[in-house]
Amino acid sequence: MNVSRIAVVGGIALSSVVLLSGTAFAHVSVQPQGEAAKGGYATVNVKVPNERDNASTVKVEINFPTDHPLASVMPQPVPGWKAVVTKAKLAKPLELHGKKINEAVSKVTWTADGSKIGPGQFQQFPLSLGQLPEDADQLVLKAIQTYDNNEVVRWIEEPKEGAAEPQNPAPVLRLSAATEDHHGGGATKTDEKAGQEEEVKEEKGHSHAASDSDSSDTTARVLGVVGILVGVAGVAFGVLAGRRRSA
Template sequence: MRSVSARRLAGSVVLAAAAVAAAAVPAFAHVTVQPGTATQGSYTAVAFRVPDESDTASTTALEVDLPTDHPVASVSVQPVPGWTAAAERTKLATPLKTDDGDEITEAVTKITWTADATGKIGPGQFQEFKVSLGPLPTDTDKLVFKALQTYDDGTVVRWIEEGKEGQPEPQHPAPVLTLTKAGAGTSADAHGMAAPAAAPAAAPAHAGSDSTARILGVVGIVVGVAGAALGALGLRRRPSA
């Protein structure tokens, strides 16, 4: 009886480890904006990182909405081999004013990337779509970019859910760029790009790396418990002297 109970315990632990590993996989697959932070009022370049989540289908299109409540005056895209980018401009309800006193009445509010036959993102692959933005708004602490990811089997994944403080991360979170206030030690170059006045500090660790470390730590603990359970099972089954 003890042997049967031990086997059941070991089986339950192994199943729990598999469940933890399975739950950890989607955390790597979100569409995100990299890096995740930028300075208010600065110009910056970001990349929308798009992993392919499907086991059988390839990603053929990405549509990103830029926030209309905090529009960005200057938006340009970096070419991606195998992809065509189209920017959609919208008339602004409230024109933006430049440092020269001019008014900007239109801004890019949507960018759509479409793959040709050679540019698809296959299963187990990812692609980055780089965009230059600026000047970033100074009246908000974040920019939310809602995105749609289209697969060649017709599936559309809507990365549009906004997370709430104190709540679990939504299943399909929208990419978010956190905006921080300019520090006293920063200055701007000729293009308005924020730059440190002194030698730059070490770059912060990638948010995804931190998540990966936590997930792998949990999986390691569960696998360790599973190993201990299997070891105990082996000891129980050894004949006594």
């Protein structure tokens, strides 16, 4: 009996640990695609899991820090969701590519428009961010998740280094060391190189086409002249032949 009770108690304890661990990790997070380098640009995915068994997520809001404002935040279209970018005026203007920026993105809101995040599912919302700050190691992007039963979960608690994870941690984007090209990765250069190679191919194609066209025109002209000469020769031969018969 004692062994059975211990086994039951142990099983319940283990199940509780597993359930609690699953809940702790099932929160809104932000993950870079490749590198998110200081002073550069990056593409990130906002990952939103659904934590409820009896409700679906219908709205997600990501708020950007005011102490490190971002001049450019562009959402990638997600089927079944409508994205709205909200900007706010800055107390201190930013300077980007030699221009002064007086406002920055304060939040991006996705609202279900024919789609939902159902129980046991998650959705990713891609964002293009820039220019990332050079004087920060991370960006805390506070999130608000709304369910179709009107429940609202605020993922706004900033995690502290060395401390236990809070109940509703805010998504954190870790920034890597600055790169020389300030693009946060090689995608831009690769795309540019691919575009240049494509242009070279097109120019060569046009050159070959023009060369083929010129060759065709020259051949046609030569054949035309030959045809005319053959025709003249035929006429002359006919005339001479007629004279010989008359004689």
